[in-house]
Amino acid sequence: MTSIRCWTVIAGMLVLTASLLGLATAPAETCLSPFVKRLDRPEKYLYVFCVDADAKDNDFLAVIDVDASSTKYGQILYQLDLGSAGNETHHFGFTDDRTHIWGCSLFSNRLFVINVADDPAKPKLVKSIDSFKETGFTGPHSPYALPGRMLISFLGGKDGGIPAGIAEFANDGRFIRKFEFGGEAPYGYDVAINPDLNRMVTSSFTPPRNYRKPLAKMDLKQFGDKLLIWDFRDRKVLQTLTTAASPLECRWSLKKDAKHGYVNCALADSIWVWEGDAENHYTTRKLCDTGKLPVDLSQSPDGRFLFVSCFASDEVQQWDVSDLKNPKLFSTAKPGVEPNMLHLTGDGQRMYVTNSLLSTMDRSQDFWVRLIRVGPDGMKMDPKFNVDLTKLKTGPARGHDMLLY
Amino acid sequence: MFAMGLLVALLNPAAKTEDSRLAVIRTPADFTLTAEDGKPFQLSSLRGKVVLVSFVFTTCNGTCPATTHRMVLAAETLAKAGLSDKVHLLSITLDPARDKPAVLRDYMRLYDIDPKHWTFLTGSQEQIDKVLSDWGMWARPAANGQLDHPSRVFLLDPRGRLREIYDLQFFRPPWVREDVQLLLKKAGKRTAQP
Numbered sequence: 001m002t003s004i005r006c007w008t009v010i011a012g013m014l015v016l017t018a019s020l021l022g023l024a025t026a027p028a029e030t031c032l033s034p035f036v037k038r039l040d041r042p043e044k045y046l047y048v049f050c051v052d053a054d055a056k057d058n059d060f061l062a063v064i065d066v067d068a069s070s071t072k073y074g075q076i077l078y079q080l081d082l083g084s085a086g087n088e089t090h091h092f093g094f095t096d097d098r099t100h101i102w103g104c105s106l107f108s109n110r111l112f113v114i115n116v117a118d119d120p121a122k123p124k125l126v127k128s129i130d131s132f133k134e135t136g137f138t139g140p141h142s143p144y145a146l147p148g149r150m151l152i153s154f155l156g157g158k159d160g161g162i163p164a165g166i167a168e169f170a171n172d173g174r175f176i177r178k179f180e181f182g183g184e185a186p187y188g189y190d191v192a193i194n195p196d197l198n199r200m201v202t203s204s205f206t207p208p209r210n211y212r213k214p215l216a217k218m219d220l221k222q223f224g225d226k227l228l229i230w231d232f233r234d235r236k237v238l239q240t241l242t243t244a245a246s247p248l249e250c251r252w253s254l255k256k257d258a259k260h261g262y263v264n265c266a267l268a269d270s271i272w273v274w275e276g277d278a279e280n281h282y283t284t285r286k287l288c289d290t291g292k293l294p295v296d297l298s299q300s301p302d303g304r305f306l307f308v309s310c311f312a313s314d315e316v317q318q319w320d321v322s323d324l325k326n327p328k329l330f331s332t333a334k335p336g337v338e339p340n341m342l343h344l345t346g347d348g349q350r351m352y353v354t355n356s357l358l359s360t361m362d363r364s365q366d367f368w369v370r371l372i373r374v375g376p377d378g379m380k381m382d383p384k385f386n387v388d389l390t391k392l393k394t395g396p397a398r399g400h401d402m403l404l405y
Numbered sequence: 406m407f408a409m410g411l412l413v414a415l416l417n418p419a420a421k422t423e424d425s426r427l428a429v430i431r432t433p434a435d436f437t438l439t440a441e442d443g444k445p446f447q448l449s450s451l452r453g454k455v456v457l458v459s460f461v462f463t464t465c466n467g468t469c470p471a472t473t474h475r476m477v478l479a480a481e482t483l484a485k486a487g488l489s490d491k492v493h494l495l496s497i498t499l500d501p502a503r504d505k506p507a508v509l510r511d512y513m514r515l516y517d518i519d520p521k522h523w524t525f526l527t528g529s530q531e532q533i534d535k536v537l538s539d540w541g542m543w544a545r546p547a548a549n550g551q552l553d554h555p556s557r558v559f560l561l562d563p564r565g566r567l568r569e570i571y572d573l574q575f576f577r578p579p580w581v582r583e584d585v586q587l588l589l590k591k592a593g594k595r596t597a598q599p
Contacts, residue, residue: 170430174431195575233580
């Protein structure tokens with residue numbers, strides 16, 4: 001090996017190590033795919049996916065100023081009209097290069113592709129995709145970035161029933177392929193990938209024909225209780241695991257070399273953990289009991305804490321999970337009625353909260369976006385940050401998922 | 406252990422999957438750019454080979470050195486498996502104004518790159534922009550004076566179809582070798598069919 005090449009290789013390895021270390025510490029904003037480019041600065045804009053509350057006006061994406069130095073801090077700067085109403089706009093996610101947001105609609109099956117890179121303060125709708133036409137699935141839920149592609153999890157199949165599945169699209173919107181669930185695990189919900197382990201986890205909720213009904217009329221027998229462990233590269237299911245009813249958000253632990261992850265079981269008021277052994281064989285068990293109806297789950301950048309929003313007991317709980325055998329409730333915050341989606345910043349210090357779950361499940365009409373400050377002593381509400389979503393020109397709006405730019 | 410995993414996967418009916426894990430994502434349009442030796446180079450001239458394509462620029466102090474280093478490791482792994490003649494690597498500059506053929510040759514020498522199996526490409530800004538657009542890539546000035554860009558490596562099968570997109574985290578030489586072998590095996594089967 002020539003000396004110049006030797007130095008080049010050493011330099012390359014240092015850069016590679018630094019780069020991969022960067023990747024290893026980057027997965028804060030823990031609900032994002034690990035393939036998404038992370039922010040290298042504090043957030044300036046908060047995007048909130050909003051459902052027009054009475055479904056008479058078009059749904060929209062709200063742009064909120066969250067630049068602490070801005071004179072318009074905490075104000076809605078812009079509303080991107082999505083061109084149609086009654087979509088039940090729900091979860092959204094960045095493409096790997098963080099230039100576009102893909103938004104999923106639980107009622108209309110539309111996927112909205114939104115450009116945020118050209119003008120982050122005024123995103124533009126690039127296209128909407130009829131995901132049922134492309135895939136045969138219904139109820140698109142989690143848009144999850146892969147390199148150059150988007151993986152979408154679906155809650156249902158034909159006629160809003162089961163089996164559900166997952167599908168892949170190119171970043172430009174072209175459908176690539178799909179995988180239909182089946183057997184004893186036909187339900188779909190979330191997806192989470194651990195590239196280091198080459199493992200993917202999918203979870204299970206209930207199909208559109210059930211969640212489109214009012215809460216009181218939903219059939220509780222039509223909810224899943226399974227997690228699927230996949231070989232990610234092969235896109236093949238290796239194991240079907242059982243949890244309690246309705247395992248929702250899947251989060252791989254961010255602790256170094258961890259082989260476990262967490263899921264909130266909404267109908268069983270608990271968080272469960274899946275754990276892999278040395279041979280990547282997985283088991284599940286209940287980790288802790290939470291407040292009522294845990295609907296979203298976030299994680300501190302170091303993997304020490306879990307944050308869980310308890311929709312029916314109006315609280316957000318912070319759990320210390322540094323000892324998996326002995327999880328401890330560390331702090332509790334009361335943002336207001338029905339806290340739902342949580343979005344933690346990359347530094348783990350600010351967590352934005354919305355409070356709409358589904359138009360069929362919300363019991364309050366008081367919609368807002370609020371902020372929890374996370375410090376060494378736990379969570380504290382920021383009284384100065386309160387975005388009221390009830391007094392818009394189009395009337396009240398249900399804010400659900402959030403992303404930062 | 407692998408056999409047991411395979412058996413578990415075969416017996417588990419939890420999802421109906423396609424026969425190939427490397428889906429056909431799309432077929433990028435053919436292009437002609439200028440190689441590091443100053444001669445025209447056409448993508449379609451590589452039909453029959455598996456191709457790995459990266460997008461880098463020589464003055465990058467971000468992820469490009471890591472990308473090129475990983476490509477070097479992948480090339481070494483493929484060589485050890487006796488696959489060098491069945492695979493070609495391409496690196497397309499994101500900065501054609503600076504990365505002229507002579508600059509690319511210097512860059513290749515730094516990494517001890519064999520031009521027989523790995524070609525660096527440049528062209529006019531218009532030509533490069535067209536290729537970037539077709540491959541879903543982009544480059545734009547960053548605040549630090551560098552170029553901001555995604556770090557992806559693309560895998561083409563012997564028919565020129567895009568079959569995988571790696572990021573740095575997922576671009577692991579043993580996995581790349583497995584993917585290349587899978588594509589060559591499928592291409593071999595196709596050729597053998599009457």
